[in-house]
Amino acid sequence: MIPFRFLHAADLHLDSRFAGLAQLPHAVRSYLRESTFAALGRLVGVAVEAKVDFVVISGDVYDVSDASLQGQLRFQEALKKLDEHGIKVYLIHGNHDPLDGPRLKTELPEGITVFGTGEPGLAVACRRSDGAEVAVISGISYPTQKVTENTALRYNRKPGSTLFHIALLHGNVDGDSQHETYSPCTRKDLIGRGFDYWALGHIHKRSILHEHPPIVYPGNIQGRSVKETGPKGCYIADVNAEGHVQLEFRELDTVRWQVREIPIDSLADEAEWTAAVEQAVEDIREELPQLMSVVRFRLTGRGNVHRILSEKGAAADLLSELQRREAVRADRQAYAGLVWTEGFSVETGLPVDRGRLRQEDSFLGELLRLSGRSAETEDGLEELLAAALRPLLENRELRRLLAAAGAADKREWLRSAEELGITLLSGTEDAEKAGGREPKEAEAGRQERGSER
Structure with missing residues (x-):
């Protein structure tokens, strides 16, 4: 297996409203509103500095289904910067930004893959420098806000492929009571699907649920309330020739x-x-x-x-x-x-x-x-x-x-x-x-x- 490196992020919640903080002074509130965008900028910087081969984003790019124009334009700007550095992006949409939400109809950069609904889409990721195939990536986006079925059971490893397999899933594993039970599943469900890495989103608390294969929640990139305390960011995943994964957490938050x-x-x-x-x-x-x-x-x-x-x-x-x-x-x-x-x-x-x-x-x-x-x-x-x-x-x-x-x-x-x-x-x-x-x-x-x- 060819060694490679990728960045795993989720729950960007761009342009979050920071509900309940309406009485803040204008300067403080403006800085808070900008914090999710600042974290996105740091994400791009980390991806470039770490020379990752690609980025995976596991849902909830935006905070609401009818994402603001500013949020969409800032995300497009980030995607273009990654594309300029030859870094491809693979992403799914979650319950906060389902595919039926109204958004700009614009042409995405060539290196951006947005997975649709239905059966998991498949994409083959390549090394940034030499074009060698290194991974198969699968993902399902939410068609609407509420997805209550166990979508993990739809994922299957690509037959005959010896490449490293990554699954993007936005869902609640093992019934976290602090989040809605969208796309509910268990660790046993995921371990049995044959994937080498589960790139999760939806739960805002960073955690590694299983090591072999890695089942990983990176948490959100920017905390937004006292229920989301501590450092927030993303994981850099290094995959060696034996397919083993070494994870490094990188902080992205400015607040x-x-x-x-x-x-x-x-x-x-x-x-x-x-x-x-x-x-x-x-x-x-x-x-x-x-x-x-x-x-x-x-x-x-x-x-x-x-x-x-x-x-x-x-x-x-x-x-x-x-x-x-x-x-x-x-x-x-x-x-x-x-x-x-x-x-x-x-x-x-x-x-x-x-x-x-x-x-x-x-x-x-x-x-x-x-x-x-x-x-x-x-x-x-x-x-x-x-x-x-x-x-x-x-x-x-x-x-x-x-x-x-x-x-x-x-x-x-x-x-x-x-x-x-x-x-x-x-x-x-x-x-x-x-x-x-x-x-x-x-x-x-x-x-x-x-x-x-």
């Missing part, structure tokens, strides 16, 4: 999304908490000086700062100030090292002994034990929430929102309910109003009152 945790347990007051957050911002700036960062801070733990966060609105006030400072940097077009705080997730509690409360023979103890048992399994969580939220299901919009919520959202609701119960029922508030007794003293007072009743 890095992340979630950072700040425990409040050791923070004495509002000033220390503010300083801790400001230091975290500067740490991120120092770690990623060439990128813009968008961060959500998870405030966790137990301490006196909890009351400041829950009652004084300190988180909202600090958020406004942090955003104001970064907006000034953005106005100067100082995007490298910009750290935009997207928000705070307040997951803190009062300084109480949660384990002791759970063991009490009291209403609060029983509440915490029930919550703990329910949270142990998905079925238990669903059963508890179904009973608790039943009155809300009469509202159509609330039904829609509840149906769209994931397991992580539901566990957060349960955690918030526990904290509210502790705040209202543990006696801590009574203690503070009575003169600031320590939590254990407040618990003792509450148990005495309970025995009198």
